[in-house]
């Protein structure tokens with residue numbers, strides 16, 4: 001890209017940093033309303049101008065009241081039509097730039113929030129892949145750290161750990177993921193940390209198998225594994241000092257994990273039954289324990305507020321948790337959302353412990369669809 005064009009564009013890391021630093025910026029999403037409904041950038045402004053811009057209408061944005069006193073970043077799906085929007089705004093005197101790669105590139109954007117856990121010496125950082133809804137966790141104590149469900153480049157976790165003087169010694173996955181490529185194996189390779197994965201015969205790389213009741217020390221803090229099958233057969237939740245529960249895709253703040261991926265209808269029903277028992281086990285834990293899920297259905301804002309709730313809060317919010325086994329089976333199987341795009345290929349890569357050649361966001365496109373609510 002030549003110099004002139006680069007001044008007209010901004011990349012994901014630059015925009016991410018501006019939002020993290022709460023710099024004044026108007027993020028202008030010009031996509032069709034139905035595309036924006038799937039996923040968006042927190043705090044962005046929307047004008048459905050995609051078709052008009054694509055058709056070359058020079059007044060496509062003329063009726064939109066956009067503040068003049070801050071830079072504008074235009075957004076579309078892949079960064080082409082947003083370039084036209086940027087040109088039109090520049091012609092009207094705006095300091096506008098177009099996001100290179102659009103929402104597809106934004107898939108890798110992230111932010112973080114610290115979780116306060118009274119009664120635990122550990123510090124928990126919720127690392128939110130806001131461009132896709134994947135939540136991962138960095139847990140530090142006594143100079144050591146563990147990462148759960150790494151969904152971003154290893155450099156992100158290494159940087160966050162280094163800022164706090166932690167060495168990543170343990171990397172854990174809650175299950176074999178179907179909606180995004182796990183970066184856990186890569187993170188373990190880059191850091192020399194031990195890679196812990198729930199016991200199963202699905203993955204073909206070497207790992208330290210986790211069983212129900214296994215414990216791991218991070219400084220003076222302790223993580224205990226709880227086998228919670230249902231979303232997948234190996235799905236495992238992790239309890240930190242009895243205070244925080246990392247539920248992966250078993251339990252979310254507004255729903256429960258889907259039991260149907262890579263399963264026949266009969267297998268899905270059997271998994272739903274296992275899930276009901278697993279959820280009963282989790283919801284019997286102390287009501288004040290904090291649930292830290294593996295996904296969120298809304299883009300995480302750049303607000304430093306963790307996406308979490310107590311067990312008591314989630315029980316009152318998620319009606320399915322209060323159903324009998326048979327009613328739960330009927331409810332969950334009737335509400336299965338569409339399968340995530342490319343899930344079979346993503347599962348195959350996660351089972352092989354490999355990243356695809358080229359841009360991972362090609363495969364990971366689309367919002368996560370792990371929850372039934």
Ligand SMILES: [Fe+2]
Nearest residue numbers: 177178249370
């Ligand atoms: Fe999952």
